[in-house]
Amino acid sequence: MESHSDIDQVSDDKPKNWDISRRKMIKMLGGATAAGLAVGYLPKALRAEPVAENAADFQVATDAESSERLRQWMMIIDLRRCDGCQSQGTPPQCTEACNMGHFVPKPMQWIEVYEHELSRDVGEIAPLDSSTTPPIEGTKFMPTPCMQCQNAPCVNVCPVGATWTTPEGITLIDQNRCIGCRMCMAACPYERRSFTWGEPPTSHAADFVEHSVEHQLPIQKGVVYKCDFCPEMARAGRLPFCASSCPQNAIYYGDLEEDLASNGDEVVRVSEFLAEHSAFRHKEELRTRPRVYYIDGHGELAGRDPKTHGTMPVRWNIDLDIKDGAKNWERSS
Amino acid sequence: MTYSTESLERATVEAMQRFSKRYIISFIVLSAFVVAGIVAYINQLQNGLYETGMRDRITWGLYIVMFVFFIGASMGGTFVSAALRLADMGWRAPISRGAEYITVSALFTASLFIFADMGHPERAINILLFGRWESPLVWDVYGLNTYIAGSMVYLYLAVLPDLALVRDRVGHQLDPIRRLFVIMFSASWTGHPKQVKALDTSLKVMTVVIVPVAVMMHTVTSWIFGMTLREPWDSPMFGIYFVVGAVYSGVGLIVVFMYVMRRMNHMEAFLTERHFLNMGKLLAGAGGVMIFFQISDLVTAGFKLKGDSAFNLYQLADGAMAPIFWTYIWVGLMIPLALMLLPWTRTIWGVLIASVLANVGMMLERYFIVIGGLRLPLNPYHAPSYMPTLTELTIVLGLCSLFILILMIMMKLAPAISVQEMIETGEIEAVQHDARRAASTDGPEGAVA
Structure with missing residues (x-):
């Protein structure tokens, strides 16, 4: 109850600035609570389930x-x-x-x-640029x-x-x-x-x-x-x-x-x-x-000699039945 | 000619109504570029990002470079308009409107660059549906939207009394579309003391809010890179580095806008040499801090030359990124600083050239940060290279044109100089003083102003 009287004290001191009716105050508090709940719920609402379709x-x-x-x-x-x-x-x-x-x-x-x-x-691989390898x-x-x-x-x-x-x-x-x-x-x-x-x-x-x-x-x-x-x-x-x-x-x-x-x-x-x-x-x-x-x-x-270098280039099964409009691209080199 | 409030009001309102031949031609040319960009984008949608120079290994290219650049460009607006408002700098008054325009337009353009870069732009909604708070990209999306919303509110609050001015002065002379716009958005503003007080309070709140939002946005943008394990990006300095870089290029962009607007709208009386020189000081200050950051970054990494950061230093110093890096250092940082330090280049032209160079430099800096970071070979192969394709260049050209087009449209919707702010800060008297001084000295400065 002490705290309640404190609030009264404040409102008595500044009657003009705190010209808020009880009804308005309840509305404001309600609004603030709703906003607080919404903010608390937001992360849950927006967080992804770990893969909805395949769950x-x-x-x-x-x-x-x-x-x-x-x-x-x-x-x-x-x-x-x-x-x-x-x-x-x-x-x-x-x-x-x-x-x-x-x-x-x-x-x-x-x-x-x-x-x-x-x-x-x-x-620690190839720390130097290609020209100086x-x-x-x-x-x-x-x-x-x-x-x-x-x-x-x-x-x-x-x-x-x-x-x-x-x-x-x-x-x-x-x-x-x-x-x-x-x-x-x-x-x-x-x-x-x-x-x-x-x-x-x-x-x-x-x-x-x-x-x-x-x-x-x-x-x-x-x-x-x-x-x-x-x-x-x-x-x-x-x-x-x-x-x-x-x-x-x-x-x-x-x-x-x-x-x-x-x-x-x-x-x-x-x-x-x-x-x-x-x-x-x-x-x-x-x-x-x-x-x-x-x-x-x-x-x-x-039985490999570590000084023999290189592998043969790999292949893909692209000779089969490739779709129309398929593109061929290379990696950045 | 006297520079009273009356003449300022007349000049700004007249500038809004006048459509010069040069304005119309630039408008048509820029629109054509935008259309070319749209055509290129449709082609890219059909064929996929195959149309770009990006591939596995260098997976981001010009779009992300330009995204970061435009996010940076937006900072200048907030800095000049809001930070200088907080510091109560009167000389910002004729600049702040243009600065706010640049912020809004640059942020809008930046967000479109993200769409240009996505493999599935139609799934962008997934960020709202399934957004994970853990991802730096989600921070960026929410940050960007907060920043756009905040700067539009800030711009609107600042422009409101001027819209009412236009409505009252020439509302009946305007074409129907702009008349509707002005009547709708001036929102029964009469200048009543109660309205003025409410607006003043709101503006103060928004000024305090928008500065940390802007700093947050640039930091979060840097964290898209800083939150990865790639050595060149893996730096705690990245946030502040991006913020200062953003001030640097943003201030530069505003100077360019100021110069063009001054010439186009004959605003020489209200945008004097003093305003340009003050902007030059800001530019030099931000540039000096950039040089300091660059030195502290390079020297601490270069002394140790450990692991992958050695690769980055070599590629910047004499590797594939060297031309871009050294152009950035000399043309983008050192020459603008020198132009501002030497007394005989401290003129409107000097500030303009320094600003253009600063922006070229910052664009190059964004380029070597993004591409240089991705060039780092994570497996044993020779460092790859990247070359943008015609599709990418066309889309970039289209979006840059869109950025200017938005500014050109905004310039015709409201006064390009804030009449209300000029009066409030007393800057209207200051420019009269400038004019008197220029007339009395009658020297070269007087001729320029």
């Missing part, structure tokens, strides 16, 4: 396994085995199998094999899929929630929601995202597939694509295209929760395997916490 699919997927454990998909790439398919005399088979299996439009490579210099840290000595090959970061910079910047990390730890893109602003491409520190700059050069066959964020088909113009980590295939008990096609069995795919991964030849216990071979993650210092682990090497287990 049902995820519910089914997670419900089906709710009796079991929630999968935490991961990948180990053993660089000691990767020779960039030099011994095969073919283009990198992981990239080609992915391109064919996913109808990846040219010139995207959802998993790309980069040739790194051995003398440099993985995180020193001659390459020993190199290693590094197949680079989407790292499936658990603190994904692309997810953090997407304005519309068109890319998000699933409960299984995979970052996916909803191309039906993507507005094509390419903020995620600027944010990705691994440069694993690609844009369909024109009508994509893919086959008609892909157009008959029902759209799902887990396989990203059919490919549309003006949106962003990337490696989806093949969750559908994993759920069906199959390895992704890249892992199953690797002639050296360098790519292991598995489940952190079950602590098992396989390259199609052997099954390893993930925690032991990673510790035993001092596995690392790409650009670990950025704290993006990728789900892709590397075991360092330069193809020595495949």
Whole structure:
């Protein structure tokens, strides 16, 4: 009651300025409360649900396994085995199998094999401009899929929630929601995202597939694509295209929760395997916490001489039945 | 000729009614550019961003460069009009109207550059439907809309008494469209003391509100870049760097507008050399701070030359970005500063040239920030290059023409010099003093003014 008398005191002091009737005061208070509620509700109203259209699919997927454990998909790439398919005399088979299996439009490579210099840290690449790059000595090959970061910079910047990390730890893109602003491409520190700059050069066959964020088909113009980590295939008990096609069995795919991964030849216990071979993650210092682990090497287990350079250029299945009006574009060079 | 309130009112109202041959020709030419831009944009909508020079790796190009530039250009209006109003600087009076016009027009143009850059502009509504508060782009969209709304309210409050003046003076002589506009928007303003008091209070509130909103907008725009992990953009200095850069180019753009408006509308009596020189001081101040930032950024990064920032320094110093970078440093920063420091170039022409160079420089700066940041190779390959295509250049030309067209239309809707503010600040007497002094010295300055 003390406070009430204080208010009376104030209103007595300044009767002219506080010439507000009780009715008006109640109205004002009501208005202020309504405004406050509205502001509080606004973030909730405007915040994106984690992918409205496909929420049902995820519910089914997670419900089906709710009796079991929630999968935490991961990948180990053993660089000691990767020779960039030099011994095969073919283009990198992981990239080609992915391109064919996913109808990846040219010139995207959802998993790309980069040739790194051995003398440099993985995180510090080509610090000089192209004109001053020193001659390459020993190199290693590094197949680079989407790292499936658990603190994904692309997810953090997407304005519309068109890319998000699933409960299984995979970052996916909803191309039906993507507005094509390419903020995620600027944010990705691994440069694993690609844009369909024109009508994509893919086959008609892909157009008959029902759209799902887990396989990203059919490919549309003006949106962003990337490696989806093949969750559908994993759920069906199959390895992704890249892992199953690797002639050296360098790519292991598995489940952190079950602590098992396989390259199609052997099954390893993930925690032991990673510790035993001092596995690392790409650009670990950025704290993006990728789900892709590397075991360092330069193809020595495949018998590669680190001074033999280069891979053969990869191919896409663009010779099939390309759509009318499809464009061919290259990356910036 | 005396420069009384009466003559100012007559001059501004006459300028509104007069459509010179040059005005009409420029209007037609600029409209043609806008149409060309629309045609190019329709082509881009059909074929996708394939029509541009952007590709994977360099994923943003001229559109984002121009977006950042126009956001920056809008700052000058708020700074000159609102910040100088807060500081009670009387000399802003004949400039503030044009400055406010530039803010509104530049923000509108900037928002269109975002649409030009989007892969799916028709899905822009998704930002409202599914907007995530975590995304810097959402901050930018809400910030931009707040800023546009705020500066339009601010402009309207400031222009209201002048609209009433036009209505009372020449309302019956105007063409039906403008008569309707003036009658509708002058909103039964009579100049009654109660109205004046209400308007004064609202203007004061808006002045205090709009300055932090503008600073917020430029900071948030810098955060589109600053919130990524790319080394050249990954800097806590980016916010303030963009704010000062925006003041620099914004002040410059207002000087250009002042000069053209003065010539077109014969406002020499009310926009004197003193106003240009004061703007020159602001320009020099902002330019000096830019040089300071540039040095502190380059020296601290250049001493250590660590990782990816070394790449950025090399590309700026003698790599692919070097021509742009050094033109920016010398033509965009040093020469304008020198022009303002040397006494014999401290003239209207000197300020005008410095302002044009400052804007060229800031456009180049936005270019090497955006393109240079994206050139950084994140994987082992040679740093890529970017070249805008004809489609991009046409759309940019169209939108820049639209920016000028909006200014030209606004100039004919209301007095281009705020009569009310001139009287309120006492600037009307100050310009008379300028005229007397110019007449008495009868020197070169008198001839220019």
